[in-house]
Amino acid sequence: ETGVTQSPTHLIKTRGQQVTLRCSSQSGHNTVSWYQQALGQGPQFIFQYYREEENGRGNFPPRFSGLQFPNYSSELNVNALELDDSALYLCASSSGVREETQYFGPGTRLLVL
């Protein structure tokens, strides 16, 4: 059974640029959630995708967008990057929208200069 994988592991961008982060969910999981974890804080929920549809969204602006593909892998896109977007971005998969136990990837560390 393959766990959750994320790419890239690290990324450096400049303010105003756009970035795409990728996530492959665990085998058999149809739900993917994305989180932002700033230094010294807990993860903050960005949004969740279930069967290719956005199923819920946290308090993040529209420049944070996502996609889920038929194989349940997912992308997080962030436009017009700001310095405060520097964080660890975590992807988690689960076997359903009402399954609280989520399995996390190692994250992508984004630095915006």
Added chain:
Amino acid sequence: DQQVKQNSPSLSVQEGRISILNCDYTNSMFDYFLWYKKYPAEGPTFLISISSIKDKNEDGRFTVFLNKSAKHLSLHIVPSQPGDSAVYFCAASAGDSNYQLIWGAGTKLIIKP
């Protein structure tokens, strides 16, 4: 507005003794609580959970206690082992939005030999 609080940024415990990690919450709609463990450069790993209809859940060396009237939960690890050294996150979800986990800031547990 921090709905889930872990007030101890770090905790140091002797190997073999009990580790007690605490978590407080403010939202009375939370009905499911989880603990995750995170090692450096890895994503959080699910440890144990508890539903609001219970006040205790045990899994091997790990026990979670829930005090609904005090809006407080704690994670007990007995006996503590060196491999338990990690950051522990408390997370909660409400019945009407199971997909959104609200996380505390984490407590770094250090097990001393």
